[in-house]
Amino acid sequence: MFSFTVRSFFQKLVTLFFISIISFLVVYLAPGEPSQIDPLNPKFTVEDLQRFRQEFNLDKPLHEQYYLYYKNLFTGQLKSWKDNQPVLGKIYERFKNSLWLFIVGTLITWCLSFPVGIHAAINRGSVFDRTSTFFAYVLISIPSFFFAYILIIFVVKTFNISVIGMQTFGMSGADSIYQIMDRVWHLVIPSILGALGGIALLSRYVRAQMLEVIHQDYIRTARAKGLSEDQVYYKHGFRNALLPFVTMFGLILPGLIGGSVIIESIFAWPGMGRMGYEAILARDYPIILTINFMAAVLVLIGTFISDLLYMVVDPRIRL
Amino acid sequence: MINNDNDTTDLHLGMAEEVSRFTEAWRIFNKNRLALWGLVIFTVFFLVAVSGLVLTVGDNPVLDPAKVRLSEKLLPPVSPVDTEMVKPEDRPFAGIYLLGTDDLGRDVLARMMQGAWVSLTVGFVAVGIAVLIGIIMGGLAGYYGNVRINFMQLLAMAAFFTSMVFLISGQKEMAINFMTASALFVSFSIVYYFVSVKGSGDPGAMRFFFFDTVSVDSLIMRFVDIMLCFPSFFLILTVVAILPASIYNIMIVIGLTGWMGTTRFVRAEFLSLREQDFVSAARAMGIRDMSIIFRHMIPNAIAPVLVSATIGIAGAILTEAGLSFLGFGVPPPHATWGNILSDGKRFLFDAPWLTYIPGLSILVVVLAFNLFGEGLRDALNPRLRKR
Numbered sequence: 001m002f003s004f005t006v007r008s009f010f011q012k013l014v015t016l017f018f019i020s021i022i023s024f025l026v027v028y029l030a031p032g033e034p035s036q037i038d039p040l041n042p043k044f045t046v047e048d049l050q051r052f053r054q055e056f057n058l059d060k061p062l063h064e065q066y067y068l069y070y071k072n073l074f075t076g077q078l079k080s081w082k083d084n085q086p087v088l089g090k091i092y093e094r095f096k097n098s099l100w101l102f103i104v105g106t107l108i109t110w111c112l113s114f115p116v117g118i119h120a121a122i123n124r125g126s127v128f129d130r131t132s133t134f135f136a137y138v139l140i141s142i143p144s145f146f147f148a149y150i151l152i153i154f155v156v157k158t159f160n161i162s163v164i165g166m167q168t169f170g171m172s173g174a175d176s177i178y179q180i181m182d183r184v185w186h187l188v189i190p191s192i193l194g195a196l197g198g199i200a201l202l203s204r205y206v207r208a209q210m211l212e213v214i215h216q217d218y219i220r221t222a223r224a225k226g227l228s229e230d231q232v233y234y235k236h237g238f239r240n241a242l243l244p245f246v247t248m249f250g251l252i253l254p255g256l257i258g259g260s261v262i263i264e265s266i267f268a269w270p271g272m273g274r275m276g277y278e279a280i281l282a283r284d285y286p287i288i289l290t291i292n293f294m295a296a297v298l299v300l301i302g303t304f305i306s307d308l309l310y311m312v313v314d315p316r317i318r319l
Numbered sequence: 320m321i322n323n324d325n326d327t328t329d330l331h332l333g334m335a336e337e338v339s340r341f342t343e344a345w346r347i348f349n350k351n352r353l354a355l356w357g358l359v360i361f362t363v364f365f366l367v368a369v370s371g372l373v374l375t376v377g378d379n380p381v382l383d384p385a386k387v388r389l390s391e392k393l394l395p396p397v398s399p400v401d402t403e404m405v406k407p408e409d410r411p412f413a414g415i416y417l418l419g420t421d422d423l424g425r426d427v428l429a430r431m432m433q434g435a436w437v438s439l440t441v442g443f444v445a446v447g448i449a450v451l452i453g454i455i456m457g458g459l460a461g462y463y464g465n466v467r468i469n470f471m472q473l474l475a476m477a478a479f480f481t482s483m484v485f486l487i488s489g490q491k492e493m494a495i496n497f498m499t500a501s502a503l504f505v506s507f508s509i510v511y512y513f514v515s516v517k518g519s520g521d522p523g524a525m526r527f528f529f530f531d532t533v534s535v536d537s538l539i540m541r542f543v544d545i546m547l548c549f550p551s552f553f554l555i556l557t558v559v560a561i562l563p564a565s566i567y568n569i570m571i572v573i574g575l576t577g578w579m580g581t582t583r584f585v586r587a588e589f590l591s592l593r594e595q596d597f598v599s600a601a602r603a604m605g606i607r608d609m610s611i612i613f614r615h616m617i618p619n620a621i622a623p624v625l626v627s628a629t630i631g632i633a634g635a636i637l638t639e640a641g642l643s644f645l646g647f648g649v650p651p652p653h654a655t656w657g658n659i660l661s662d663g664k665r666f667l668f669d670a671p672w673l674t675y676i677p678g679l680s681i682l683v684v685v686l687a688f689n690l691f692g693e694g695l696r697d698a699l700n701p702r703l704r705k706r
Contacts, residue, residue: 022549023549026554026557142682146682261552262644280560288557
């Protein structure tokens with residue numbers, strides 16, 4: 001078990017090294033340079049260009065840039081090209097906002113998918129099963145930005161509340177209870193939208209797992225013993241179906257960054273996805289690179305955690 | 320008692336009727352109502368897209384997606400053209416705007432038809448690229464997985480890729496240095512091969528440089544793992560935003576970030592096929608590896624690839640729409656459903672059809688592809704068939 005952990009850890013370290021190279025190359029190999037972003041600007045003289053390139057190490061050979069970039073990143077000295085603020089500080093500010101969306105979205109996903117998936121599996125072929133299957137496909141297929149607009153119009157017209165941004169303008173002087181309620185309202189809609197795809201996929205997966213388990217011999221044994229249906233499904237079935245999901249706790253980590261770009265842009269939510277989008281618009285390489293790199297690192301950490309969890313939960317792995 | 324003449328026919332009586340693989344798959348697929356609808360919509364979409372291409376190209380197309388009529392802007396669907404304001408040659412087909420007009424008075428129907436073709440090609444080409452890479456990588460990992468790469472080959476490959484990187488970044492000297500190094504390693508390998516393998520001479524100390532490192536399988540699969548770590552949409556967005564805007568770049572980038580799933584499927588299929596008797600038989604007959612792979616193994620491994628390709632097309636269409644929505648999609652002369660929607664969102668209250676028509680179209684088409692793909696999976700998967 002210990003050797004497995006160590007081996008897995010070193011494998012992840014090697015992967016991390018290659019990830020650092022690829023995420024660096026993806027950005028730096030692109031044609032053109034950020035210094036050329038506005039060549040027609042008369043105020044941007046050749047000397048300015050030289051200074052810019054020198055300031056941000058763009059005049060150095062590629063491997064030196066690579067070294068300097070990661071050295072600066074890990075020592076926390078990496079600066080954004082746009083406003084010269086430390087990248088890690090900027091990302092941390094946005095990370096706090098994204099975290100809320102992520103937590104609420106994950107809670108919604110997990111609380112909805114399990115009941116729906118289990119119910120659909122138990123009543124296989126019923127009206128509920130077929131409708132939930134169909135709606136799962138609809139949720140996977142609907143463009144999130146299109147659905148976001150429908151939902152915004154619906155909520156704004158029926159409840160008369162604003163949902164764009166993190167809080168309603170001019171609310172800062174109100175009582176804290178109003179402010180909290182306002183924040184909750186602003187949080188719910190983007191979280192639901194972010195969670196939709198996850199709900200669809202996870203509920204399908206729960207259903208498949210549950211169906212797999214229900215046909216096992218020990219379920220028949222449990223029934224033959226004369227247990228009640230609830231006990232059969234929830235005590236004998238569900239517990240065994242849970243196995244793969246324990247490991248998925250590790251895999252939800254990457255959701256912190258990926259996939260939130262569109263939703264955060266629509267709702268003007270100052271999170272990491274929107275920050276990445278703004279950085280792309282401004283060709284702010286350090287931020288783009290750091291976000292890509294951090295997302296990949298989160299995936300690595302997630303898989304590492306899920307490997308460990310699997311070892312704890314499933315003794316067969318340890319053999 | 321026993322009639323010998325009937326004996327041969329009687330043998331068939333007890334057996335099940337011979338059913339071809341396709342008929343069997345179709346029988347299962349036919350039962351799946353949703354998947355059947357998916358196939359129908361898929362066919363309709365394909366016809367619309369092809370006719371969209373035919374009707375919107377040329378100097379004087381039947382449906383002109385680029386014709387600007389400023390007097391006719393933001394007309395609701397099924398509104399007739401104003402014959403006093405618009406010259407006869409500028410009028411839409413049959414004198415009616417079937418799906419309304421946008422903020423520049425362009426015919427939405429024509430733009431949707433053109434967009435259908437663009438969406439279709441983006442989806443098919445992107446997935447085509449992904450599937451091609453996936454089959455090659457998965458085939459290599461599955462068939463030649465046990466082959467070990469020796470140290471010198473690894474060095475040569477690393478030097479080659481480094482030299483490519485420097486070449487692209489414009490540092491000629493470093494590129495040439497690494498290319499020379501790579502060539503050196505390769506020639507060293509060739510010398511070693513002729514001395515030790517062909518000439519059966521003693522390589523002596525040279526052997527030190529040729530110890531086995533990783534296997535082909537682990538090299539490719541670790542690369543897949545690395546690629547899977549990146550957040551795909553953000554990566555695509557980054558690359559597309561940095562590269563010059565063009566429809567081909569979008570197809571290529573979506574394709575280059577989507578091959579990992581296919582690689583895994585093909586590898587898994589190849590690993591199990593490799594051990595089967597018909598492959599051993601083919602090998603025993605002395606058929607070349609390439610022929611075994613392409614003639615015997617790929618046709619047997621294609622089912623999961625087809626399924627993931629169908630679902631992949633749905634994903635590619637959604638990704639393209641998302642990119643267009645953020646302003647990094649297919650550039651303006653081409654209309655796509657994504658950028659019609661993205662332009663139309665500014666008129667959400669004045670002209671809701673500009674949002675709903677492309678939005679619902681994307682939904683229906685992507686849904687059809689997903690349902691069709693899932694139906695295909697059930698029909699082609701023998702493991703599920705037994706239940």
